[in-house]
Structures are given as C-alpha cells and as structure tokens.
Amino acid sequence: MHQSSSFQERVWLIVSAIPCGYVISYGEIARLAGSPRAARQVAKILKHLPNGSTLPWHRIINSQGKISLKGEDLVRQRNALLAEGVVVTTSGRIDLKLYRWRQ
C-alpha cells in the first residue's frame, strides 16, 4: 500500500478508518500516508471529495485542536462533531486530550 496507490487514495483510506467520536490532524494523516510534511495537500484532498462520499471529513482538524474552516463551513463541521458527542466550542476548539484518535 505505498507505491501501489496514490497519495490521495492513501488519505481516503486513512480517513475512512477514523472512528466516530474522535478527531485527528491534517499533519497526522499526512504522516500515516507516508508524506509527513504534506498536511496542506491533505486539506486540499478533503476539500475536493467526490459527491456522495461518505468519508468522515469532519473528523479532521488542525494541530492546534481547532477547526480550520470558516463561516458556514465551520458551523457544519462543528455540528457534525457535536452529533458524535465531541465537545466543540463556538470558535471551533476541541480538547485533543479527550478526543484525539490514537491508533
């Protein structure tokens, strides 16, 4: 699973494995996908998920424990997380000590 698949495919696979009620950072996904410093690329991939995708994109936040989206998009991601039991402040803050996913 590393020369045989594209970076994008590896990211999709990893994201699909994040359990309900937990979050993980862009950088961590990049690391698991084999490119430790491609966090920004992970963000771009999540932004362009194919229509109808069931990937839990809302479980990915930044290394500061905050939602990176703004405006209406931030509200959507926050609501999706709240629905899973993850406590998120109005500004998008999440307690990584409680909700960070560890393999």
Added chain:
DNA sequence: TGAATGACAAATT
C-alpha cells in the same frame, strides 16, 4: 519545465 495553490505546522513575538 516551472510557477501557483491550499480546510497545514511549528516557531516566534
């Protein structure tokens, strides 16, 4: 080929 692009990260102030 090469420059531009991001839902970033880490360090600094």
Added chain:
DNA sequence: TAATTTGCCATTC
C-alpha cells in the same frame, strides 16, 4: 490566546 512568518509538497495549469 492571537497574529505573523517561514517552510512544505502533491497537484494543477
């Protein structure tokens, strides 16, 4: 805490 700065890199054009 928030705002800046600098570094990064797989894609896209």
